[in-house]
Amino acid sequence: MLEIKNLSISYTHSDGSTLDVLKNVSFNVSKGEVVSIIGPSGAGKSSLLRCLNRMETPTGGQVIFEGTDILSPKTDINRIRQRLGMVFQNFNLFENMSILDNVTFGPVRILGRERAEAEVEAMEILRQVGLCDKAGAMPSSLSGGQKQRAAIARCLSMKPECILFDEPTSALDPTMVGEVQSVIRQLAAQGMTMLIVTHEMKFASDVSSRILFVDKGGILEDGTPEQIFNNPRHSETRTFIQRLRCLHYEINDYNTDLYSINSDIEAFFLKYGIEHRSSVLQLIVEELLMNILKPYRPLVADISYSELDYRLIFRTLVKGLNHKVLDSSDEISLSILKGMSHKITETITDDGLLIEIA
């Protein structure tokens, strides 16, 4: 249904410098697919979506919708947009019209249909999104969730073949996210082709048939939700999905300043609101780096914390070491480490000895 070929987007700043957002992105969307586009802020997800109906003009590449190149100047873009709905983060309902008029606007004013007929259909659509009783209300009197459902209804009134959702729940209170998501789920169940830019990982994973992970100027990963969430191939994907927060340390000489490491750990923990767990980690760092691994330098230490499942992992790599050390080390230290953690693994890699404490 949609073919995107070598799409590039870059912005020119007022000072003349250019910022490349996306470079040579290609993918296809078939009929009935629900594709979620995820990725860190500023990765170009929304820009990518807005290029698909030419709300933004890409710097290069092609977008082909049902055999028509929509970026060609000869294409009647309004015709295409009538078949390719869009739902916005900020709803963008027409403030001067009632909800019913918002929903009949497209059929009556754009498609030139009879008002009476359009109103019957509009009421049916409103019933579908659960807003029958709000038909006569003005947009300003609705809650955020209701507004977004009305915006979806307005979009459906054009009978689109595909709908583009641009962060449909980002501007909503957490309590209203569910009602909007359930409307989108219902559309997915009816077989509507949809592209959804979202930050809601759980929602993306249940509603989509496919997920695109966008970062570093392109699609880093493209696969089913299972692949992306359970088996990400790239570390960026994993970091993003598990919402990992990392602290990285490199220790090269033998005069390690434990106090400065400790204060860095405390600052990091404070930043993510887990300061109650910092003393445990400080103890692990002290035992491992100052006692067990004292003779081994240089080494690299990483602390990663997942905001998704609250797991804290300490990983250290002793460069150039090719034998295990834990079993032959001081028993008191080892027992302290074991007492503080769930799991300790020790592996020898090409770079050296890797110790993971979870």
Place this chain on the structure above:
Amino acid sequence: MRLGRIFSTLIIFASVLGCTRSEEVFQPQSFDELPGHTMALLEGSAQAEFAEQHFKDKGVNLVYFPGFTDGMIAVRQGRADVLFANMLMTFNEAFKEQHLKICREVDELVAETGFGIKKGNVELKEELDIFLDSLITAGALKEKEERWMSNPDADPHTLLRIDPAPADPTGNGKLLKIGISGSQPPATMMLDNKWTGFEIEILQEFAATRGYQIQIQVYDFHNLIPALSSGTIDLIASTLIINEERKQKIDFSIVTFRLKTAFISKDPDYTGDTNIWQSIKKSAYASLVKDSRWKLIFNGLLLTIIITLCSLILGAILGGVVCSFRMSRKKWKASLAKGYIYIMRNTPILVFLMIMYYVVFARSGLNATAVAIIAFSMNSGAFIAEIYRSGIQSVSKGQVEAGRAMGCSAFKTFLYIVAPQAAKTAMPVLTSECITLLKGTSIVGYISIIDLTKASDLIRSTSFEAFFPLLTITLLYFILATLLTHILNAVLKKL
């Protein structure tokens, strides 16, 4: 509150009747008596120049007024002790109602007056001089002077007498545009909506003899010479005093009339009207009823309405165009509109109006009303453009995006989504701009249009009554503004 009302009523009556003070009336017989007193002068007059030379540092307090009427009212109200001016206005029949008296005619200051002609217009000057010369030889000029100037009790309707001498009509019906400075009876005066008077009669006779058509245009006195120089008019008939300074700028016909100067002060015998209602009635009669003066107001009202409505409609259209340029993505369009708005906003509308009339359209032959409509449309167009823009910018961009994303054309999106919301925001500001425009048109008198304000000026200078003409037009402006507000509010409710 109540005291205030009584007090303001008293002030109004005082201005209607002229406040008479009990103290002795100053009746100067010579210049030596002047020190210690306040003397009223007319701006730019020969008398003012004379007074500045002779009394300025001698303890005489000099105060200036734009016209004879204002100077007279000042004397009557006691704001000045004596008016020092030429005697032209004292020939007006309304002068005797003013309870003022000529204390002494001053022989030191006799001014010669004549018609003003554009420098270099030799044919017209010669033609007019030959004609005036023939009048003088036949004794007709003297007869006219006596009939108009020395007959304060005669009904002005009976005075006009035109005897075109049989001569060759070289004019061939050519239009002769005559500039006058409003009502200066008995030289120029309006009677039953027609101009008449000593000078008008001479020129009508001249036109009839030589086969010209006459068109009379009214200007403020100080605009007459610029109008003549720019070619907007061919002749000035305003008992124009011949002096060296003016001779530098324009040519004069041969002398038609010698104008004396006088001290004018309060009439010591007048003790105030006994019947207040009688005097109010008399004042209202002189302002509105006599010689169908209400017709002047009525015609002025129509002109004010025409100028306001046309300017509003054209301004609204022009505003739309300027606004679309201003909001255009093309840089040259936006800069053009910005420049236009900048110039219009920072030019006083009166100055702009005069530039349009005396410079831009001076030789175009376009009539003054059309020029006024063009000037006001251009001015309000700039303001209306900015009002539209603020309205359009108040509509969130997201709504436009939503419309466009549905496949709605830019025009329909603007028509159905942006415009109704923009109008709602802009309407209150637009209403106040419309009323500003309505009231702003009161300056068109500067370019010879007799609108509502100018009509009241003319009546004031003929009848010497300030209160009723001003009250009438104030009420009329008030009613017009109220109507305009209601109409615009009705439009707003429909949106």
